Each structure stands twice: as C-alpha cells, then as structure tokens.
Amino acid sequence: MTYDPVSANPLHGNPLQTRADVEKGLRDLFAPLLPYFSAGGARVRLDGAGAHFDRAAADLEGFARPLWGLTPLAAGGGDFEHWELYRQGLANGTDPDHPEYWGEVNATDQRMVELAAIGFTLKLLPHLVWDPLPQKAKDNLAAYLVHARRFDYADNNWKFFRILVDLGLDQCGVDFDRSLTDKYLDELDGFYLGDGWYRDGNVRRLDHYIPFAMHFYGLIYVRLAKPGDPRVAVYKERASQFATDIEHWFDEDGGALAFGRSLTYRFACGGFWGALAFADLEALPWGRIKGHFLRHLRWWSRLPIANRDGVLSIGYGYPDLFMSESYNSAGSPYWALKAFLPLALPADHPFWTAEEAPAEFDAEPVPLRHPGMVMMHTPGNIVALSSGQQNWQMRHGAEKYAKFVYSSRYGFSVEADERSYDQGAFDGALALSDDRRHYRVRETNESARIAGDALHAVWKPWDDVTVETWLLPASPWHIRLHRITTPRPLHATEGGFAIARADMNADRYIDEPGRAAAISASDVSAILDLSVGGKREGRAFRALPNTNLIVSKTIVPQLRGAIPAGTTLLASAAMALPAGAAAEAALAAPPALPDLAELEALFAREGVDVSAILVPERF
Numbered sequence: 001m002t003y004d005p006v007s008a009n010p011l012h013g014n015p016l017q018t019r020a021d022v023e024k025g026l027r028d029l030f031a032p033l034l035p036y037f038s039a040g041g042a043r044v045r046l047d048g049a050g051a052h053f054d055r056a057a058a059d060l061e062g063f064a065r066p067l068w069g070l071t072p073l074a075a076g077g078g079d080f081e082h083w084e085l086y087r088q089g090l091a092n093g094t095d096p097d098h099p100e101y102w103g104e105v106n107a108t109d110q111r112m113v114e115l116a117a118i119g120f121t122l123k124l125l126p127h128l129v130w131d132p133l134p135q136k137a138k139d140n141l142a143a144y145l146v147h148a149r150r151f152d153y154a155d156n157n158w159k160f161f162r163i164l165v166d167l168g169l170d171q172c173g174v175d176f177d178r179s180l181t182d183k184y185l186d187e188l189d190g191f192y193l194g195d196g197w198y199r200d201g202n203v204r205r206l207d208h209y210i211p212f213a214m215h216f217y218g219l220i221y222v223r224l225a226k227p228g229d230p231r232v233a234v235y236k237e238r239a240s241q242f243a244t245d246i247e248h249w250f251d252e253d254g255g256a257l258a259f260g261r262s263l264t265y266r267f268a269c270g271g272f273w274g275a276l277a278f279a280d281l282e283a284l285p286w287g288r289i290k291g292h293f294l295r296h297l298r299w300w301s302r303l304p305i306a307n308r309d310g311v312l313s314i315g316y317g318y319p320d321l322f323m324s325e326s327y328n329s330a331g332s333p334y335w336a337l338k339a340f341l342p343l344a345l346p347a348d349h350p351f352w353t354a355e356e357a358p359a360e361f362d363a364e365p366v367p368l369r370h371p372g373m374v375m376m377h378t379p380g381n382i383v384a385l386s387s388g389q390q391n392w393q394m395r396h397g398a399e400k401y402a403k404f405v406y407s408s409r410y411g412f413s414v415e416a417d418e419r420s421y422d423q424g425a426f427d428g429a430l431a432l433s434d435d436r437r438h439y440r441v442r443e444t445n446e447s448a449r450i451a452g453d454a455l456h457a458v459w460k461p462w463d464d465v466t467v468e469t470w471l472l473p474a475s476p477w478h479i480r481l482h483r484i485t486t487p488r489p490l491h492a493t494e495g496g497f498a499i500a501r502a503d504m505n506a507d508r509y510i511d512e513p514g515r516a517a518a519i520s521a522s523d524v525s526a527i528l529d530l531s532v533g534g535k536r537e538g539r540a541f542r543a544l545p546n547t548n549l550i551v552s553k554t555i556v557p558q559l560r561g562a563i564p565a566g567t568t569l570l571a572s573a574a575m576a577l578p579a580g581a582a583a584e585a586a587l588a589a590p591p592a593l594p595d596l597a598e599l600e601a602l603f604a605r606e607g608v609d610v611s612a613i614l615v616p617e618r619f
Contacts, residue, residue, distance in 0.1 A: 005304035005318070016297045019343070019352045023078055025297065026069045026340045032310035033066060033334075034082070041085045042093030042100035046311055046330035053110035053327065056103045062331030063089055064114040069337030071121045072278075072344035074128060083128045090118070090129060091137035094144040105148035110327065112153055115145060116161035116217075122168030123224055124344070130172045142174040149180065156191075156201030157209050159184040160217035167224050185231060188214075193611045196242025197370035204390045204444070204612045205401065206371040207260025211246050211272035212338060215239050219275035220341075236281050243283035246272060247292060248366045248375040251382040252359040254295025255408035258549050259384065260400050261325055261391065263316050264333050266305060270296035271338040277351035278341045286350045287357035294356055297339065305333075312336065316411065316549040323414050323549055325394055365453040365473040372610030374453045378476045379578055381409035385471040385478055387457035388448030388610035398443045403428035404471055404480055410497040410525070410576055411549035413556070425543040426495035427556045430469075430482055430570075432461050432563070433491045442467070449607040456603050465490070470599055474591035476582075477575040479530070481596065483567065490563040492536070496527035497576035498543060498554035507555060509540035516540050516557035517587070523576060524583035527557045530571035530593040536561035569596070 006012050010028035015021055036044050044062030051058055067086075074080050092098040105111050121129055130138065146169065149162050166181045191198045191214070193206075200209040218235040225232050249257040256269040273293035276283050283289070304318050312333035313319035342351055361377035368375060372388030384406045391397030396414040405428040406412055413425035421439040424431055433439040440461035448457045455471040470481040484490070499518055501507060510517035510526075516538030517526035529535045536559040548554045559572060573591050577583040 006302065008306040008308050008310055009301060009304060010306060010310050011297065011301035014301055016294055016301060017356070019347050022294075022297070022340065023073065023343055026073055026337065026343065028310075029312070029337065030066050030070065032306075033062070036062070036311075037085060037089070038100055040092040040098060040100040041089035042098070042102065043089075044331060049314070049321070049330055051110075051327050051329035051332070053329070054103070056101075057110040057114070058329035058331060060093065060102045060111055060114045061329055062334070063093070064117040065331055065334035066337055067117040067121050068335065069340035069343070071117070071124050072341050075124045075344040076346060078343060087129055087132060090141055091133060094140040095137070096140075102144075105151060108152055108154055109148075112148060112151075112158060112161050115148055116164040119145065119161075119165035119168030120220065123164075123171045126171055138172075142169065142172070145169055146174065146176050149176065153184070154201070156203070157213035157217070159188050160213065163221065164217065167221075192238070193370050195370060196238045196240070196245060197611065199612075199615065202615055204388065204615050205260065206389065206612050207401070208256070208262065208265075208269050209260070211242070211249075212265065212268045215242055216271050216275045216338060216341075219279040219281065222279040222281070236279065239276065239279070239281060240283040243272075243276065243289075245368055247284065247288075247359075248361075248368070248377070249382060249384075250292055250296065250359070251377065251380060251408045252361055253380050254292070254297070254299035255380075255382070256296060257382055257384055257406055257408050258316065258411040259386070259406040261394055261397075263549065264314050264324060264328055265335040265338075266312075266316065266333060267297055267300045267336045267339040271341060274339055274341040277349065278344055282350070285357065286354035290351055290354050291356045291358060293339075293342070295359070318552055320546050320549070320552070322416060322546050323396065363475045365475065367450060367453045369450050369608065370611040372448050372450065372455065372612045374450070374455060374471070374473055376473050376475050376478065379582065381407055381576075383407050383478065385455055385473060387455040387469070387471060388445055388612035390444040392443065398441050399429075402442045402444065404430070404442075404469065405478060405497075405574070407497060407576070409550070410499060410523075411551075413498050413543060413547040413549070413554065416544045416547050421491075421493070423544055424493060425498060425541070425547050425554070425556050426493050426558065427498040427543075427548075428495060430467070430480075430492060430494045432465070432484075434462075434488060436491055439493075442469075445613060448610045448613040449603055450610050451603045451606040451608070454599065454602065455610075456599075456607065470596075472594060472599075474573065476577055476586050477573045477591050479591055479594060480572050480574070481594070481599070482570040484563055484570065485567045486563060486565055488565050491561070492563050492570065493558050493560045494527065494536075494570070494572055495541075496557040496574035497525045498548045498556045499523040499525045499576060500551040501542060501553040501555045509555070511538050511540055513537055514559075516559060518555035518557055520555075520579065522579055524579050524587065525555070525557050525576040526587060527559055527572055527574040528590050529559050530573055530591075531569065532571075532593070534561070536570075
C-alpha cells in the first residue's frame with residue numbers, strides 16, 4: 001500500500017467531538033517529541049534547519065511551546081507523566097553552569113517569547129513545576145526570568161509576554177519591578193482601534209495575531225488577574241465585540257482564512273475560541289463557540305501537516321519551507337497547542353456540555369472596516385476581499401498581506417522566483433512587468449477606503465505608475481476593476497484562485513480570449529475579463545510546486561495582456577467553488593461590469609479610510 005502522508009498527522013482519525021477526543025489529540029501531538037528531549041531535559045531539537053535566532057533559543061522553543069497545551073491539561077486535572085522531565089529542563093536551562101543553559105537575555109530576544117509559556121505554567125501549576133524544585137534551581141529560574149523581563153520587548157504582541165512572566169513570578173512569591181508590568185499593559189492599550197480590533201503594534205497589520213495573541217493573552221489575563229483589576233472588564237468587552245467579527249474569518253467546515261504571517265502555527269488560529277471558554281466569556285452562545293473550536297481542529301486533522309515521525313512540520317497544509325518566516329525554527333509549529341487551552345476547564349463547564357452548533361453563515365457580504373476586508377461565505381470557504389494592509393519587514397509580505405483576495409479553502413500562493421514573470425502564480429493579484437522578466441505587484445497602498453461592501457485602493461508599483469483598484473462582492477464571484485496610468489507600455493498578469501492539480505493532467509483546462517478556467521474532480525476556478533474592448537488571453541497556469549499554502553501542486557486561471565502607455569481600465573470577475581451543480585451554474589451566470597461612475601460616486605459619498613491604512617508606513 002502506498003504511504004499516505006495524512007496518516008502521520010497525530011490528529012488523523014480522531015473524531016474530535018468531545019473533551020476526551022481533544023485531550024487525546026493533545027497527547028498524540030506531544031508524544032512524537034519525547035525522543036528529541038536532550039539528556040538534561042532543557043532542549044528539544046527537531047531538525048537541522050535554522051531560524052534567525054541562535055540554536056539555543058530554538059531548542060528552548062521546542063521545549064517551551066508544548067506547555068501551551070500541557071499546562072491546561074494538568075490544570076484541568078489531566079495526568080501527565082513527564083513533569084519531572086520539565087522540572088529537570090527548567091533547572092538545567094536556567095543554570096549558567098550547565099551545558100544545556102539557554103543563554104542570557106541581554107536585549108530583545110526570541111527567548112522572551114518562549115518564557116511566556118513558562119510564566120503561564122508557573123502561574124497555573126506551581127505545585128508541579130516550582131514547589132518540587134530544590135532551592136538552587138528556584139533561585140536560578142527566578143533570576144533568569146527577572147533578568148530577562150528587564151529588557152525591551154518587541155513593540156507588538158510581545159509586550160504580553162512580560163505580563164505572563166510576571167503572573168508566574170507573582171504566583172511563586174518572587175519579587176520584581178511591577179511598574180514594568182503596568183507600563184506594558186498601558187502600551188498594549190495603545191494598539192487598540194475599536195470594535196474589538198487591535199493592531200499588532202504600530203504597523204499596518206491586522207492578522208491572526210489579533211485573535212491568537214492580543215485577545216488570547218488578554219483572555220488569559222481575564223482569568224488569572226487579581227480580583228478588582230479594572231482591565232478584566234475592558235478585555236472581556238473587547239473580546240465580546242471581536243467575536244462577532246472574527247467568526248467570519250472561519251468557514252462552515254472549520255477552515256480559517258489563510259492570511260498574514262506565522263501561518264505555520266496552524267490551529268493556534270482556533271485558540272481564540274478556547275480562550276473565550278477559559279475566561280468563562282460567552283461572547284457567542286456556547287454551542288456556537290464550541291462548534292468553531294471543534295470544526296477547526298477537525299479541519300486540520302485531514303491534512304498532511306506532520307513529518308513521518310508525527311512531528312509537526314514547518315508549513316501550512318503540508319511541509320513547506322517556502323512560506324515560512326525567518327523566525328520559524330522546527331519547534332515553532334507547536335504554538336498550535338495554544339488551541340488546547342479549554343482543557344483547563346472541567347468536563348461540566350458549559351463549553352464542554354453544550355451541544356455543538358453549526359456555523360449557519362449566509363451569503364451576505366460582511367464588511368470589516370478595521371482590517372480592510374469584505375468577507376464572503378461560499379460553500380466550504382470564506383473569501384476575503386482585502387485592501388489596506390502591508391508587511392515590508394518579512395518574507396513574502398506582499399503575498400501574505402497585499403493580494404486582492406484571500407481564502408480558507410484555496411489559501412494563497414507565494415512566489416518562488418521574482419525574476420521569472422512568466423512563471424508567477426499571481427493568484428488573487430495583478431502583476432505588472434516592464435521587461436517580461438521582473439515584475440511588481442501591490443505591496444502597499446497610498447490610500448484604502450471602504451464604502452458599504454466595496455473597497456477602493458490606490459497603489460504605485462513604480463513611482464511613475466499609478467493603479468486604482470476597486471473590489472466588489474458578487475457572490476460566489478467577486479469583481480475587480482483596475483485603472484492603470486503608466487507613461488510606458490507594460491504587461492499584466494492577473495490570477496484567480498489556485499486549486500489542487502491532479503496527477504497525469506487529469507484536470508480540464510479552458511484557455512481562451514477573455515476567459516481561463518480549471519475544472520478538477522473537486523473544484524472549479526475561473527477568471528473572466530469584463531473589460532470593454534480587447535480581451536486579455538486566458539491561461540490555466542500550472543504553477544510551480546510548493547508555492548500554494550494548502551496543496552503542493554496547483555492550477556491558477558490567469559488573464560494576460562499588454563497595457564499601453566496612458567490610462568487603461570481592466571475589469572475581471574473571479575470565483576472558485578467545489579465542483580458540482582452550483583459551480584456549473586455560477587460559470588454560466590457571470591456578473592456584469594459595474595458602472596465606474598456610480599462606484600466613484602459611492603466612495604465620494606460614503607467612503608471611509610480602513611483602519612489599517614491609518615498607521616504611517618514603516619520601512
């Protein structure tokens with residue numbers, strides 16, 4: 001029998017319907033790590049690939065990140081037989097004289113990230129990880145944490161890491177400068193935008209770090225703060241508002257919107273739902289929260305996300321270093337265990353006793369001003385039209401933040417060669433080239449506005465070229481208009497959604513003037529040229545392998561054509577659906593070209609800036 005990579009996924013075959021199923025899932029995820037603990041227990045090294053931080057910090061990451069799941073397990077009464085291994089690791093990793101010492105923190109450092117899980121564990125489980133330590137080990141651990149928290153943390157969600165360390169130190173009776181705690185709590189409030197939304201720092205990014213970091217840690221604080229802390233009510237109110245928006249980043253099958261950085265953390269995206277339960281906050285009916293939580297875990301259980309030994313891989317839907325960040329080490333994916341926070345709750349908590357409720361989304365578009373998105377629910381998918389965000393600091397930032405459209409079912413693609421224009425996937429994007437070798441796509445916006453359920457942005461691929469883009473929902477289609485003003489001729493390629501490509505060219509392709517489509521056994525993807533006048537050529541492009549986040553081989557329908565000097569208006573409609581009658585009906589009934597003058601009047605009358613664009617650009 002041929003090996004099926006899905007079978008290595010520790011969640012594969014788990015029904016993930018009950019608390020017992022979720023607990024088994026956590027245990028199965030942790031078990032493959034045990035052979036890789038060092039002799040002294042302080043380091044977990046999983047492979048030879050590197051991150052931008054040193055190997056000792058990477059080994060600490062492998063040691064600490066599983067605690068995001070193991071600590072709630074024990075706090076909820078679950079047995080775990082390896083706490084002695086963790087006690088050993090804590091003692092040796094913080095002992096300057098031990099060969100497995102983690103190294104001293106003397107500036108902003110990856111170790112600060114990982115120490116948050118240790119602070120969280122000290123707060124919830126002092127009887128397991130602090131009280132049994134000999135005095136010397138306690139002194140070393142306390143000194144290590146107190147020293148590390150003195151330095152500046154990154155100006156984003158990292159500020160919560162000092163808060164979590166401080167909760168642990170306080171629980172263990174260790175003295176520290178509490179003014180630094182209050183300072184960071186105040187500064188975190190400075191990232192708040194309104195309606196439950198934060199930025200992840202003073203940047204144009206509103207991504208999964210808002211649910212799985214800003215709110216996740218805030219909800220932990222709600223549960224663990226001292227009585228009378230005024231921030232508890234504030235954090236609960238913000239999370240309640242946020243829940244009604246962020247549920248539209250999930251589809252009816254549990255898939256999360258593939259958008260932004262750090263997607264190798266996978267089911268950490270569902271951590272927000274578990275954090276609501278941990279904070280005992282019924283922001284939505286318990287059955288609805290539980291449904292989002294369990295469907296999300298089940299969605300991941302069906303994908304080949306682990307290596308042959310069951311260790312989670314760097315990647316998203318499969319092992320894939322192309323999409324990774326420079327700060328991803330082999331232990332990074334274990335932030336996914338943040339999803340197991342509700343194991344801290346007893347079996348009789350209403351989160352666990354509630355009957356799982358279906359998502360029950362409808363087809364009406366949902367505008368979200370703060371992230372600059374318009375959400376569309378289609379069968380087995382959530383689609384986000386997007387304008388206003390950017391990331392120049394990290395690899396593939398344009399693909400992760402600045403495409404026109406993102407999706408849960410079809411993900412997005414990262415480009416493998418910036419000097420091979422004709423080989424670009426360009427799904428959900430418009431690529432322009434002035435030499436047919438190099439290319440430019442949208443990376444940032446001069447302006448980004450929302451009016452009702454439509455988006456408008458101005459962007460400049462070169463200093464002397466300006467593009468105005470309008471995005472409109474027309475479910476299951478969406479419409480894009482681009483007004484391009486250029487002093488010289490260009491060539492353009494515009495992509496629809498990427499779908500899985502079958503072996504032996506078993507898919508059906510349509511390549512013709514004005515239309516491209518890919519039709520597989522499972523999905524249909526199409527892009528149509530709605531432009532007045534000459535039509536661009538259609539191409540069902542077989543993209544380079546391992547560029548898409550969901551599947552390793554894809555087809556991307558594209559429209560390609562020349563752009564003359566002057567002003568040109570391009571218009572297109574794109575959609576992707578599961579194969580079947582609904583997809584065939586959609587292909588037969590494409591949307592009409594909207595009236596540009598009416599769109600301009602709409603934005604003149606009702607347009608407001610999306611919140612993401614209000615932060616100054618950072619280089």
